[in-house]
Amino acid sequence: MALSDAEEVAALARAARPRRMLVIINPVATKMSSRLKSLVVYALQGRYEVTSVDTEGKGHAIELCREAASSEYDVVVAFGGDGTVNEAANGLTGSNTALTCLPGGSNNVVAKLLGISTDVVDATEQLLHAADRWAPRTVDLGAVNGRHFTFAAGMGLDAAVVERVDAHGKHLFLRFEGGLVIHSHLRMTGKWRVRDAHWQPPGNTWLLLARQDMLVAQINGPVLELMTASRARFDRRLAQLGPDILAPELDEAAFLRRLREDDPTRPIGDALIDQRVIAGIGNIWKCEGCFEVGIDPWRRTGEVSDEEALAIVRATRTRMQESVREGMHERFKTVYGTAGATCPRCGATIRARGQGEGNRTTYWCPGCQR
Numbered sequence: 001m002a003l004s005d006a007e008e009v010a011a012l013a014r015a016a017r018p019r020r021m022l023v024i025i026n027p028v029a030t031k032m033s034s035r036l037k038s039l040v041v042y043a044l045q046g047r048y049e050v051t052s053v054d055t056e057g058k059g060h061a062i063e064l065c066r067e068a069a070s071s072e073y074d075v076v077v078a079f080g081g082d083g084t085v086n087e088a089a090n091g092l093t094g095s096n097t098a099l100t101c102l103p104g105g106s107n108n109v110v111a112k113l114l115g116i117s118t119d120v121v122d123a124t125e126q127l128l129h130a131a132d133r134w135a136p137r138t139v140d141l142g143a144v145n146g147r148h149f150t151f152a153a154g155m156g157l158d159a160a161v162v163e164r165v166d167a168h169g170k171h172l173f174l175r176f177e178g179g180l181v182i183h184s185h186l187r188m189t190g191k192w193r194v195r196d197a198h199w200q201p202p203g204n205t206w207l208l209l210a211r212q213d214m215l216v217a218q219i220n221g222p223v224l225e226l227m228t229a230s231r232a233r234f235d236r237r238l239a240q241l242g243p244d245i246l247a248p249e250l251d252e253a254a255f256l257r258r259l260r261e262d263d264p265t266r267p268i269g270d271a272l273i274d275q276r277v278i279a280g281i282g283n284i285w286k287c288e289g290c291f292e293v294g295i296d297p298w299r300r301t302g303e304v305s306d307e308e309a310l311a312i313v314r315a316t317r318t319r320m321q322e323s324v325r326e327g328m329h330e331r332f333k334t335v336y337g338t339a340g341a342t343c344p345r346c347g348a349t350i351r352a353r354g355q356g357e358g359n360r361t362t363y364w365c366p367g368c369q370r
Protein backbone atom coordinates (compact mmCIF):
# COMPACT_ATOMS: atom_id res chain seq x y z
CA MET A 1 0.00 0.00 0.00
CA ALA A 2 1.44 3.37 -1.02
CA LEU A 3 1.54 6.23 1.43
CA SER A 4 -0.22 9.42 0.44
CA ASP A 5 1.95 12.56 0.12
CA ALA A 6 0.70 13.90 3.39
CA GLU A 7 1.50 10.68 5.19
CA GLU A 8 4.99 10.59 3.69
CA VAL A 9 5.66 14.12 4.83
CA ALA A 10 4.37 13.26 8.29
CA ALA A 11 6.56 10.17 8.43
CA LEU A 12 9.64 12.19 7.48
CA ALA A 13 8.83 14.82 10.03
CA ARG A 14 8.80 12.29 12.84
CA ALA A 15 11.42 12.82 15.48
CA ALA A 16 14.57 10.78 15.09
CA ARG A 17 14.03 9.36 18.56
CA PRO A 18 10.66 8.86 20.20
CA ARG A 19 9.76 11.62 22.63
CA ARG A 20 10.17 10.85 26.30
CA MET A 21 6.86 10.64 28.10
CA LEU A 22 6.11 10.31 31.79
CA VAL A 23 2.61 8.98 32.49
CA ILE A 24 1.53 9.93 35.99
CA ILE A 25 -1.32 7.71 37.06
CA ASN A 26 -3.65 8.36 39.93
CA PRO A 27 -4.41 4.72 40.84
CA VAL A 28 -7.45 5.68 42.91
CA ALA A 29 -9.07 7.90 40.26
CA THR A 30 -12.74 7.12 39.66
CA LYS A 31 -12.44 5.45 36.29
CA MET A 32 -9.05 3.79 36.87
CA SER A 33 -8.31 0.05 36.75
CA SER A 34 -5.00 -1.81 36.45
CA ARG A 35 -6.17 -3.27 33.14
CA LEU A 36 -6.91 0.18 31.75
CA LYS A 37 -3.52 1.47 32.95
CA SER A 38 -1.60 -1.30 31.20
CA LEU A 39 -3.61 -0.97 27.99
CA VAL A 40 -3.04 2.78 27.79
CA VAL A 41 0.66 2.58 28.61
CA TYR A 42 1.10 -0.28 26.11
CA ALA A 43 -0.61 1.73 23.38
CA LEU A 44 1.46 4.86 24.09
CA GLN A 45 4.71 2.86 23.87
CA GLY A 46 3.95 2.51 20.16
CA ARG A 47 4.91 6.17 19.64
CA TYR A 48 6.70 7.38 22.77
CA GLU A 49 9.43 6.27 25.13
CA VAL A 50 7.12 5.80 28.09
CA THR A 51 7.78 5.69 31.81
CA SER A 52 4.74 5.29 34.02
CA VAL A 53 4.39 5.84 37.72
CA ASP A 54 1.50 5.71 40.20
CA THR A 55 0.99 8.57 42.60
CA GLU A 56 1.16 7.67 46.28
CA GLY A 57 -0.80 10.47 47.82
CA LYS A 58 -1.39 14.19 47.97
CA GLY A 59 1.43 16.28 46.49
CA HIS A 60 3.27 13.31 44.97
CA ALA A 61 2.44 14.28 41.39
CA ILE A 62 4.01 17.73 41.99
CA GLU A 63 7.32 16.11 43.01
CA LEU A 64 7.22 13.63 40.14
CA CYS A 65 6.69 16.47 37.67
CA ARG A 66 9.53 18.60 39.08
CA GLU A 67 11.81 15.61 38.55
CA ALA A 68 10.40 15.04 35.06
CA ALA A 69 11.10 18.67 34.18
CA SER A 70 14.66 18.59 35.48
CA SER A 71 15.40 15.34 33.66
CA GLU A 72 14.05 16.94 30.46
CA TYR A 73 11.11 14.75 29.69
CA ASP A 74 9.30 15.99 26.57
CA VAL A 75 5.84 15.49 28.00
CA VAL A 76 3.98 14.48 31.13
CA VAL A 77 0.57 12.84 30.85
CA ALA A 78 -1.61 13.32 33.90
CA PHE A 79 -3.85 10.27 33.88
CA GLY A 80 -6.56 10.87 36.45
CA GLY A 81 -8.98 13.68 37.22
CA ASP A 82 -8.57 17.44 37.55
CA GLY A 83 -6.72 17.02 40.87
CA THR A 84 -3.93 15.08 39.16
CA VAL A 85 -3.72 17.64 36.34
CA ASN A 86 -3.56 20.43 38.89
CA GLU A 87 -0.64 18.88 40.77
CA ALA A 88 1.15 18.12 37.51
CA ALA A 89 0.72 21.74 36.38
CA ASN A 90 2.19 22.95 39.67
CA GLY A 91 5.22 20.71 39.19
CA LEU A 92 5.80 21.69 35.56
CA THR A 93 5.07 25.40 35.56
CA GLY A 94 7.87 27.40 33.94
CA SER A 95 9.60 24.31 32.52
CA ASN A 96 9.98 23.15 28.91
CA THR A 97 8.18 19.89 29.60
CA ALA A 98 4.71 19.80 28.05
CA LEU A 99 1.66 18.68 29.99
CA THR A 100 -1.33 16.82 28.67
CA CYS A 101 -3.93 14.62 30.28
CA LEU A 102 -6.01 11.51 29.93
CA PRO A 103 -9.45 11.51 31.53
CA GLY A 104 -9.59 9.06 34.42
CA GLY A 105 -11.35 10.97 37.17
CA SER A 106 -14.87 11.99 38.03
CA ASN A 107 -14.11 15.54 36.86
CA ASN A 108 -12.04 16.06 33.73
CA VAL A 109 -12.71 19.71 33.01
CA VAL A 110 -9.16 20.51 31.89
CA ALA A 111 -9.27 17.65 29.38
CA LYS A 112 -12.54 19.01 28.00
CA LEU A 113 -11.15 22.55 27.82
CA LEU A 114 -8.20 21.26 25.80
CA GLY A 115 -10.46 19.38 23.41
CA ILE A 116 -9.37 15.97 24.67
CA SER A 117 -11.99 13.24 24.38
CA THR A 118 -13.72 12.16 27.60
CA ASP A 119 -13.38 8.59 26.37
CA VAL A 120 -9.97 7.21 27.43
CA VAL A 121 -9.53 5.10 24.29
CA ASP A 122 -10.25 8.07 21.99
CA ALA A 123 -8.06 10.33 24.11
CA THR A 124 -5.18 7.84 23.87
CA GLU A 125 -5.59 7.79 20.12
CA GLN A 126 -5.44 11.62 20.05
CA LEU A 127 -2.21 11.42 22.02
CA LEU A 128 -0.74 8.92 19.55
CA HIS A 129 -1.59 11.28 16.67
CA ALA A 130 0.03 14.14 18.57
CA ALA A 131 3.38 12.34 18.20
CA ASP A 132 3.29 13.30 14.51
CA ARG A 133 1.83 16.74 14.96
CA TRP A 134 3.90 17.95 17.89
CA ALA A 135 2.79 21.47 18.72
CA PRO A 136 2.81 22.27 22.45
CA ARG A 137 1.08 25.52 23.37
CA THR A 138 1.78 27.88 26.23
CA VAL A 139 -1.18 28.45 28.54
CA ASP A 140 -1.67 30.78 31.48
CA LEU A 141 -2.08 29.50 35.00
CA GLY A 142 -3.79 31.31 37.85
CA ALA A 143 -1.92 31.68 41.12
CA VAL A 144 -3.09 32.13 44.70
CA ASN A 145 -0.64 32.20 47.61
CA GLY A 146 2.10 30.70 45.47
CA ARG A 147 0.02 27.78 44.31
CA HIS A 148 -1.03 27.54 40.68
CA PHE A 149 -4.37 26.46 39.32
CA THR A 150 -5.53 25.56 35.83
CA PHE A 151 -9.14 26.72 35.72
CA ALA A 152 -10.73 27.08 39.16
CA ALA A 153 -9.67 27.83 42.69
CA GLY A 154 -11.34 26.89 45.93
CA MET A 155 -11.50 29.64 48.48
CA GLY A 156 -12.36 29.92 52.15
CA LEU A 157 -13.69 32.88 54.08
CA ASP A 158 -11.59 32.89 57.20
CA ALA A 159 -14.02 31.33 59.65
CA ALA A 160 -16.69 33.96 59.18
CA VAL A 161 -20.01 33.21 60.78
CA VAL A 162 -23.22 33.29 58.79
CA GLU A 163 -25.41 35.74 60.63
CA ARG A 164 -28.53 35.53 58.54
CA VAL A 165 -29.95 33.99 55.39
CA ASP A 166 -32.56 35.90 53.37
CA ALA A 167 -34.49 34.57 50.43
CA HIS A 168 -35.86 36.89 47.74
CA GLY A 169 -37.77 34.75 45.33
CA LYS A 170 -35.25 32.18 44.23
CA HIS A 171 -32.32 34.40 45.20
CA LEU A 172 -30.63 33.47 48.45
CA PHE A 173 -28.38 35.91 50.36
CA LEU A 174 -26.07 34.47 53.02
CA ARG A 175 -24.92 37.29 55.28
CA PHE A 176 -21.57 36.84 57.03
CA GLU A 177 -20.30 38.81 60.00
CA GLY A 178 -18.06 41.63 58.80
CA GLY A 179 -20.35 42.62 55.93
CA LEU A 180 -19.69 40.01 53.26
CA VAL A 181 -22.61 38.46 51.45
CA ILE A 182 -22.85 35.43 49.21
CA HIS A 183 -25.61 35.56 46.61
CA SER A 184 -26.79 32.20 45.27
CA HIS A 185 -29.37 31.22 42.67
CA LEU A 186 -29.99 27.59 41.79
CA ARG A 187 -31.66 28.13 38.39
CA MET A 188 -32.72 24.74 36.99
CA THR A 189 -29.73 22.63 38.00
CA GLY A 190 -28.76 23.51 41.55
CA LYS A 191 -29.75 22.23 44.97
CA TRP A 192 -28.97 22.79 48.62
CA ARG A 193 -28.16 19.85 50.87
CA VAL A 194 -27.80 19.70 54.66
CA ARG A 195 -25.88 16.62 55.84
CA ASP A 196 -23.94 15.43 58.87
CA ALA A 197 -20.23 16.19 59.20
CA HIS A 198 -19.09 12.80 57.83
CA TRP A 199 -20.76 13.35 54.49
CA GLN A 200 -18.52 13.48 51.44
CA PRO A 201 -19.77 16.34 49.25
CA PRO A 202 -19.91 15.62 45.50
CA GLY A 203 -17.34 17.10 43.12
CA ASN A 204 -19.76 19.69 41.73
CA THR A 205 -20.25 21.33 45.13
CA TRP A 206 -19.90 25.08 44.67
CA LEU A 207 -20.14 26.14 48.27
CA LEU A 208 -19.67 24.24 51.49
CA LEU A 209 -20.49 25.70 54.89
CA ALA A 210 -19.63 23.83 58.05
CA ARG A 211 -20.57 23.95 61.69
CA GLN A 212 -19.68 21.45 64.36
CA ASP A 213 -21.90 18.59 63.31
CA MET A 214 -23.37 19.70 60.00
CA LEU A 215 -22.39 20.50 56.44
CA VAL A 216 -24.45 22.71 54.17
CA ALA A 217 -23.65 22.40 50.47
CA GLN A 218 -24.76 24.30 47.42
CA ILE A 219 -24.40 21.82 44.59
CA ASN A 220 -24.22 22.80 40.94
CA GLY A 221 -26.09 26.10 41.36
CA PRO A 222 -24.78 28.30 38.54
CA VAL A 223 -25.00 31.66 40.33
CA LEU A 224 -22.67 32.17 43.27
CA GLU A 225 -21.15 35.56 43.94
CA LEU A 226 -19.34 37.06 46.84
CA MET A 227 -20.07 40.74 47.44
CA THR A 228 -20.11 43.41 50.10
CA ALA A 229 -23.32 44.14 51.95
CA SER A 230 -23.71 47.56 50.29
CA ARG A 231 -23.29 46.04 46.84
CA ALA A 232 -25.88 43.38 47.77
CA ARG A 233 -28.35 46.09 48.80
CA PHE A 234 -27.77 47.86 45.49
CA ASP A 235 -28.18 44.62 43.52
CA ARG A 236 -31.31 43.76 45.39
CA ARG A 237 -32.87 47.10 44.58
CA LEU A 238 -32.06 46.43 40.96
CA ALA A 239 -33.32 42.88 41.27
CA GLN A 240 -36.59 43.94 42.80
CA LEU A 241 -38.79 45.43 40.13
CA GLY A 242 -38.76 45.33 36.39
CA PRO A 243 -40.05 48.28 34.30
CA ASP A 244 -43.63 49.27 35.02
CA ILE A 245 -46.12 48.04 32.39
CA LEU A 246 -48.23 51.17 32.93
CA ALA A 247 -45.41 53.74 32.96
CA PRO A 248 -46.03 56.69 30.58
CA GLU A 249 -43.15 55.35 28.44
CA LEU A 250 -42.67 51.60 28.66
CA ASP A 251 -38.95 50.81 29.00
CA GLU A 252 -38.95 47.99 26.45
CA ALA A 253 -35.17 47.63 26.46
CA ALA A 254 -35.13 47.08 30.22
CA PHE A 255 -37.92 44.51 29.91
CA LEU A 256 -36.00 42.58 27.24
CA ARG A 257 -32.78 42.78 29.23
CA ARG A 258 -34.42 41.34 32.32
CA LEU A 259 -36.25 38.70 30.30
CA ARG A 260 -33.00 37.57 28.73
CA GLU A 261 -31.15 37.53 32.07
CA ASP A 262 -33.78 35.16 33.38
CA ASP A 263 -33.81 31.41 32.95
CA PRO A 264 -34.38 30.69 29.21
CA THR A 265 -36.20 27.43 29.98
CA ARG A 266 -38.89 29.19 31.94
CA PRO A 267 -42.31 29.39 30.21
CA ILE A 268 -42.99 32.88 28.86
CA GLY A 269 -46.31 33.06 30.74
CA ASP A 270 -44.49 32.52 34.03
CA ALA A 271 -41.80 35.12 33.22
CA LEU A 272 -44.44 37.76 32.37
CA ILE A 273 -45.92 37.70 35.89
CA ASP A 274 -42.49 37.88 37.53
CA GLN A 275 -42.30 41.43 38.88
CA ARG A 276 -38.52 41.44 38.43
CA VAL A 277 -38.98 40.94 34.69
CA ILE A 278 -41.82 43.41 34.24
CA ALA A 279 -43.86 44.95 37.01
CA GLY A 280 -47.63 45.05 37.01
CA ILE A 281 -48.83 42.23 34.74
CA GLY A 282 -51.18 39.96 36.65
CA ASN A 283 -52.22 36.46 35.74
CA ILE A 284 -55.39 37.46 33.88
CA TRP A 285 -53.57 39.97 31.72
CA LYS A 286 -50.78 37.52 30.97
CA CYS A 287 -53.35 34.99 29.66
CA GLU A 288 -55.14 37.61 27.59
CA GLY A 289 -51.93 39.13 26.22
CA CYS A 290 -50.56 35.77 25.10
CA PHE A 291 -53.91 34.86 23.55
CA GLU A 292 -54.23 38.14 21.68
CA VAL A 293 -50.92 37.74 19.88
CA GLY A 294 -51.23 33.96 19.46
CA ILE A 295 -48.26 32.89 21.57
CA ASP A 296 -48.39 29.75 23.69
CA PRO A 297 -47.76 30.79 27.33
CA TRP A 298 -45.92 27.48 27.82
CA ARG A 299 -43.28 28.27 25.22
CA ARG A 300 -39.80 28.63 26.77
CA THR A 301 -38.64 32.25 26.90
CA GLY A 302 -35.45 31.19 25.09
CA GLU A 303 -37.66 30.27 22.13
CA VAL A 304 -39.65 33.51 22.16
CA SER A 305 -38.14 36.25 19.96
CA ASP A 306 -37.74 39.84 21.16
CA GLU A 307 -40.46 40.89 18.71
CA GLU A 308 -42.88 38.28 20.05
CA ALA A 309 -42.16 39.15 23.67
CA LEU A 310 -42.67 42.85 22.91
CA ALA A 311 -45.89 42.07 20.99
CA ILE A 312 -47.34 40.40 24.10
CA VAL A 313 -46.29 43.25 26.36
CA ARG A 314 -47.61 45.94 24.01
CA ALA A 315 -50.97 44.17 23.60
CA THR A 316 -51.23 43.71 27.36
CA ARG A 317 -50.32 47.34 28.00
CA THR A 318 -53.02 48.63 25.65
CA ARG A 319 -55.70 46.51 27.31
CA MET A 320 -54.54 47.42 30.79
CA GLN A 321 -54.54 51.14 29.96
CA GLU A 322 -58.13 50.82 28.71
CA SER A 323 -59.17 49.06 31.88
CA VAL A 324 -57.49 51.74 33.99
CA ARG A 325 -59.63 54.34 32.20
CA GLU A 326 -62.86 52.34 32.12
CA GLY A 327 -62.60 49.93 35.04
CA MET A 328 -62.15 46.20 34.74
CA HIS A 329 -64.95 44.73 32.64
CA GLU A 330 -65.78 41.18 31.69
CA ARG A 331 -65.31 42.20 28.07
CA PHE A 332 -61.57 42.36 28.62
CA LYS A 333 -61.59 38.63 29.23
CA THR A 334 -61.55 36.53 26.09
CA VAL A 335 -59.74 33.41 27.21
CA TYR A 336 -59.37 33.78 30.97
CA GLY A 337 -61.81 31.59 32.93
CA THR A 338 -63.10 29.80 29.82
CA ALA A 339 -61.55 26.32 30.14
CA GLY A 340 -63.48 23.80 28.05
CA ALA A 341 -65.13 26.52 25.93
CA THR A 342 -64.66 26.88 22.19
CA CYS A 343 -61.96 29.30 21.06
CA PRO A 344 -63.64 32.31 19.39
CA ARG A 345 -60.74 32.49 16.93
CA CYS A 346 -60.10 28.92 15.80
CA GLY A 347 -62.76 26.68 17.38
CA ALA A 348 -60.36 24.50 19.39
CA THR A 349 -61.07 23.83 23.08
CA ILE A 350 -59.56 26.27 25.58
CA ARG A 351 -57.37 24.59 28.19
CA ALA A 352 -56.32 25.53 31.72
CA ARG A 353 -53.41 24.41 33.88
CA GLY A 354 -51.39 25.78 36.83
CA GLN A 355 -48.13 27.48 35.84
CA GLY A 356 -44.96 28.46 37.64
CA GLU A 357 -44.01 28.57 41.30
CA GLY A 358 -47.32 30.19 42.21
CA ASN A 359 -49.23 27.54 40.22
CA ARG A 360 -51.34 30.30 38.68
CA THR A 361 -54.12 28.93 36.49
CA THR A 362 -53.20 29.67 32.93
CA TYR A 363 -55.73 29.61 30.12
CA TRP A 364 -54.75 29.14 26.51
CA CYS A 365 -55.90 27.82 23.17
CA PRO A 366 -53.79 24.93 21.91
CA GLY A 367 -55.27 25.52 18.44
CA CYS A 368 -54.09 29.05 17.67
CA GLN A 369 -51.42 29.85 20.27
CA ARG A 370 -48.02 28.61 19.20
Ligand SMILES: [Zn+2]
Binds near residue numbers: 346365366369
Ligand atom coordinates in the same frame (compact mmCIF):
# COMPACT_ATOMS: atom_id res chain seq x y z
ZN1 LIG B 1 -57.80 29.16 19.16
